[in-house]
Amino acid sequence: MNLLLVRQLLQQALIEDIGHRDLTSELMFEPGEQIGGALLAKQAGRVAGLLVAEETFRLLDPQVRFEAHVQDGADVQKGDVLATVTGSARAILSAERVALNLLQRMSGIATTTRDVCRKVEDLPVRIADTRKTVPGLRIFDKYAVTVGGGVNHRFGLYDAVMIKDNHIAAAGSLTAAVTKIKSRIGHLVKIEVETDTLEQVKEAVAAGADVILLDNMSPAMLTEAVQIVNGRAITEASGGITPETVRDFAATGVDIISLGWLTHSVRAMDISLDLNGKNHP
Incomplete structure (x- = not known):
């Protein structure tokens, strides 16, 4: 994928979701507060879109630490950890929905294609x-x-x-x-x-x-x-x-x-x- 085009599309998706601000996250967390979490497979399938998810978080926090535990194309089982992400609480929670929407959709397409x-x-x-x-x-x-x-x-x-x-x-x-x-x-x-x-x-x-x-x-x-x-x-x-x-x-x-x-x-x-x-x- 063309990374420049990916980032452009992700920017538009984040703008659509965040608008002027993520009201909830800004009221809950100070600018320097950090959180971490794991992207978990809730069902078996083929993973696609981890780079897209990483770039989504990175657009809001360039210092985010994103560690993929599997690669795109991996067949995973329910409960498998796909990646861990650590960084700004505001950034991670603001980017969460866009990152997940795309990762879930892309992995669904990859799984269906694999099966066919x-x-x-x-x-x-x-x-x-x-x-x-x-x-x-x-x-x-x-x-x-x-x-x-x-x-x-x-x-x-x-x-x-x-x-x-x-x-x-x-x-x-x-x-x-x-x-x-x-x-x-x-x-x-x-x-x-x-x-x-x-x-x-x-x-x-x-x-x-x-x-x-x-x-x-x-x-x-x-x-x-x-x-x-x-x-x-x-x-x-x-x-x-x-x-x-x-x-x-x-x-x-x-x-x-x-x-x-x-x-x-x-x-x-x-x-x-x-x-x-x-x-x-």
Whole structure:
């Protein structure tokens, strides 16, 4: 992750939560008072976001002592200590909610991604995310997917061409859309085309698409589409795929399976900050 961007996003999150001041912490603690505590896993899962949590505390107290007991990507059990933090009482308690919100969400995404990847780990397919992320959190969400063993799709509209149904409708045809864009981009930019019929798959191959998105196809139809492509483009399956059916889709021979629910329907991992009093050593 780009640390400069991480800090910028964390600053906005802290400003949103603290506003003018943390009234409770300022009334309870003097500026020099210190506390310490531990970040505890309240359930089993895969950890992601410890650096983000550390940077959150450090923005309010540059002298905070943050010691990670595990690394991102570790699989932990309920009761495991993820990290300890010691520093200004005002800073730690003011940063607590933002740090936990992001750590819990990122660890939830990493855990879900890990579980899906394990279902298909013996098959030559990769699990990818989508752009279905909470605005402002994409850098955190997509990082968490990689910690879980998945790969990132495009980060935004700026880093790859993806021709979808509305683009095709506006251009008049799939071929016309691909041809026009090919004439305007550099040689390092890939073109992905969304298809939902086998005829469109054939057209996308003929037009020279680099990646073909096979949208909302059944496993049987997907198998046929992969055979049509026959290695001439990367194939990606998306739409209507659940944790229960992901293996059926992976068995079709598709190269990539992209899953929006890795990030848009995440269940946060339960993690808490348990304090152990002032002047923690």
